[in-house]
């Protein structure tokens with residue numbers, strides 16, 4: 001895809017998420033790898049419902065602002081993931097309701113906040129590690145994500161929200177939406193006797209793709 005097509009794709013997917021309630025106000029940010037090696041990111045403070053393709057931010061791998069509006073304050077953590085996972089070509093960060101609710105719970109398993117009970121969580125995400133709470137924009141979020149980037153496709157920032165990767169922006173958005181639905185189910189089922197997938201069932205799903 002050309003840079004122009006990728007710009008339009010970001011605007012369209014962001015608006016779709018906004019209209020379906022996955023993003024509200026100015027929360028969240030998106031990025032993707034451009035064909036020339038730079039990165040396209042949402043401007044800081046922008047609403048997913050009102051992005052302008054021509055004003056999206058372009059940054060390089062060192063975080064230098066190349067063009068467009070001032071980039072998201074979280075570009076450092078986006079770049080930390082790109083640097084450490086060559087399979088990641090796009091990133092979605094949301095404050096979506098159910099994942100953010102989950103991120104506020106005490107006593108989460110920090111290796112995997114959602115114990116698998118549906119195949120698509122295993123196929124799309126695998127495991128959801130929890131990053132200890134840091135204020136939004138804190139450069140230490142990038143350090144924490146850099147340590148885990150090559151081993152996971154998604155992360156849960158404690159008391160904040162999810163960070164989800166993909167092979168392209170469509171894949172990252174699909175992963176984020178399915179992860180949000182999984183968190184919704186997990187909270188709906190809280191306190192009920194869940195039949196979790198067995199280790200054998202999880203192993204059978206791993207490596208089969210989506």
Ligand SMILES: O=C(O)[C@@H](O)C(=O)COP(=O)(O)O
Pocket residue numbers: 026027028029042043044045046071072073074093136137
């Ligand atoms: O939670 C925050 O403040 C950021 O992580 C966020 O979601 C929006 O920040 P910008 O991308 O700088 O608008």
Ligand SMILES: [Zn+2]
Pocket residue numbers: 027028093094095136160161
């Ligand atoms: Zn945020």
